Amino acid sequence: MHLRDGSVSDLPAAMTLLDAAVAWLASQGRTGQWGAKPFSAIEARVEQIRQMLSERTARVAEENGEVVGLCVVADEPLPYVDPAPIPELYLQLLVTDRDRSGSGIGSTLVDDAVDIARERGVKQMRLDCYAGDDEALIGVYERFGFTLERRFTVDTGQVEPWPGAILRMEI
Template identity: 55%
Template structure:
């Protein structure tokens, strides 16, 4: 596996990973996180992903020359999460190829994010994730060395609020 810096040219591969993740979650009846519609069919989601590839640090994991995962890093959290009160590096997106699940791609991208935080002299790495579904995703991040910080919710028009969890890792 190789990890490289990406950019706008990686938009279609990033959207394909997100579409794959939505399909994988939907096939398992886990629709609370991202719904059932492909990421690439939702204009607001495509626009957000485009901004990620243009405005933030996009790190791309490749296996055999194919994109197997991406991690988007920013120096500020999304507006729906509380600020850290200190300099931080924030994982805005982490998604891997579901066909390669369990192969360590996500862990390698998190390790890469830790190295980037150290390179910048930042002592805190944070991420947020879906806290529903019995907390599976929260536990995955805990297995990667993160600890729970603040829970939060994001209001959704016509539906229940989206439950989230901010996690942090000292580096």
């Protein structure tokens, strides 16, 4: 596996990964995280990812020239999460090829993000994730070395608020 810097030119590959993740979640009846509609079909989501790729630090995992994972980190969280009282690196997006699940792509990208955090001299890395359904995503991030810090909800205009969790890793 090869890691490289990402850019807005990786938007089509990012949409492919995200669309596949949404389809996989929907196939299991798990639409609470991102719904059932492909990311690429929602212009606001496409624009959000375009902005991430153009304004933040993006890292791309490739195998044989094919994008198999994407990680985006920033110095600040997304707007619905309060900033930390200390400098940090915030993992804003992590998505991997569902067909290669369990092959270490996610852990490689998280390890790379930890290296970036160390290079920047920050003492922690945080992320937020979906905390609904069976909370399996929290367990994924805990296996990567993160610890649950707190839970929160986001009012999305739906009947039920979106349940989230903030996880933290000391660097």
